[in-house]
Amino acid sequence: MLKQKIWLSLACASLAGIMFSSSVHAIELDEATRTVPLGESGKTIILTAEQVKRGKRLFNNSCAQCHNGGITKTNPNIGLELESLSFAIPARDNIKSLVDYMKDPTSYDGATSIAELHPSIKSAEIFPKMRNLTDEDLFAIAGHILMQPKIAAEKWGGGKIYY
Template sequence: MLKRLFLGLVATLIFTLQLPIDRAFAVDIKQELRTVKQDATENVVVSNKEFEHGKRLFTNACSKCHMAGRTKTNPNVTLGSTSLKGAEPPRDNVDEIVSYLNNPKTYDGEQDISELHPNTTRTDLYPEMRNLTQQDLQDLAGYILTEAQIRGFRWGAGKVYD
């Protein structure tokens, strides 16, 4: 009797694992909010899947210093649209954020800060960046820019708006 019960449980488990399981995404953001700048001249639509992936990457790799778009080490420079646009070069598009994550420079673009900011060239210092691909960085940038559009001035504004 016990042997039959055990075999029945094993068979049920095996058959259950064979069923196709669709992953449901928790987000369904309007396309106009997911339309961000790819570069200085072209736009791109971030898919809900890319947004969700970028959010997960942001939470794992960036949120220690950039919770809700703020910058812990310099609250005057956030991940909000105004701060990103004011950087040199402007980092208000996917390509420039990816470039920054590969080779970070100061806000004015004059000095290399690869020993101070996580990046893909110094994975010895920043292991959270070690396995990120260029597509991961694009999803991450898409998430940052989309979140800035969704939350508006609240993205990077501080505890009052969380």
Template sequence: MKKLLCAVALGVILTGCSDAPKDSSAATPATPAASKTEFVAKADDAGTQQTFTRAQLKQGYAIFKAECSKCHVGGQTYGTYNVREINLSLDQLKGATPPLDNVQTMVAYMKKPLTYDGTENLYDKGRHPKFDNFADEKLVLVAGHILKEANFNPAWGKGKDVR
């Protein structure tokens, strides 16, 4: 009896580990899978998607590091402009007005930064730089980097303000 149970259990285990194709009628993810060298971001509020290559993400990181990391190390806001409560975590980006969880609104924000509730222009108040002198292509790369980190880096925006 023990041998029979072991044989049945082994058969179940081996069947579950087989390389046989899965049922094609199973639900598929709503977003296309990106390769390990790509990141697929939400491009706009309409649900359009934008794919970033690894090289583009590296460019976005380099621009972010040069232009944004003075105040946003690891996605945290370090209060250079007396704003410490807002960070670049996905929850914070989604909660902004308008939500900053897509490339289009992120680029618009970088050109005209607004308070978290969307009511005041931070640039006019001297509380955030604006990057309207940057080409849109550069801002898109920065947005790609920020959104990739916000979606996949659990520590992003969760740092402690040490200043």
């Protein structure tokens, strides 16, 4: 009987732990965190909870293999942190420009198409994960990328130092 009570207590404690940790992950991000630049005009947009969730899932499925933690495995000098995104030509520090990039990527200086090297809608026949992504999906992925500096701070795009 004592063993049963101990096992029951352990099971209840374990279940409570699971429920508590789930609720921590379910906390919704505030509007300031979900506010990201929409375009070059300085306008912003507040991402919905669904866009945040979708962006994270799609980024992890389609982009994280090469950009885990916001780094770029093929070139650790250029990450997905806002500084690198803003110095690209054209700047890729807003939703519109990131969506354009995911549709038809160019080199960091904007001079050359890299669609055959970088997954994109243009190269979906080479990169199958890109085939079914809609404009809404690309919007959500871009939102995820732009929110991460607010969530992960210096770790996002931090390269070998943090990962």
